Amino acid sequence: MRIKSSDAQKNGIIAVANLMCIAARTAPKARGIDNIITIILTDKEIEELAAKMVEIANTGYRTNTFLRDAECVKKATALILIGTKISTIGLDCGFCGFENCKKCEQMKGVCVYNSGDLGIAVGSAVSIAADNRVDNRIMYTAGYTAVKNKLIDKDVKIAFGIPLSASGKNIFFERK
16 A cells, blocks of 8 residues: 555544544543533635634734634644633632632633633643644634634633644744
8 A cells, every 4th residue: 555645644633633632631620520622623624714714804803813823724734623611610719700600600700710621621632733743833713713603512612723734844833
């Protein structure tokens, strides 16, 4: 059997993307409550996400990051979306700025542990990409776009996108 380099790279990136989702899933979470959702996008779905990012950029978003990042996303072989649902975890710690979890829920606040767990999951996922020498970059713009356009689970309120590539030079750095 003969496998072209481009096919091997694509297959490898998809394999690593799957491992990244496992890493996000098994990352430590406060009280063991798992609110993390992961999705892998390829081909047409990446193009759709990038087009939505351009739409956001063209609505006068306050920075050029959506347009810049959309160009990088278009070149990705795969893109992982990692997001979190928002739900209190019952510690009544007050880190959210409210006196207890019930008040946080009433005021539609965000439990800080959801955000913290998301950060740990994203860090675990990108460590897998790095260990396997797959170029990547964490992009709030891709995650924001996915949440805004319901391209990830409808209950996810915060997400990050991680585009993946394997080329002679990392396409996600030295952006314009």
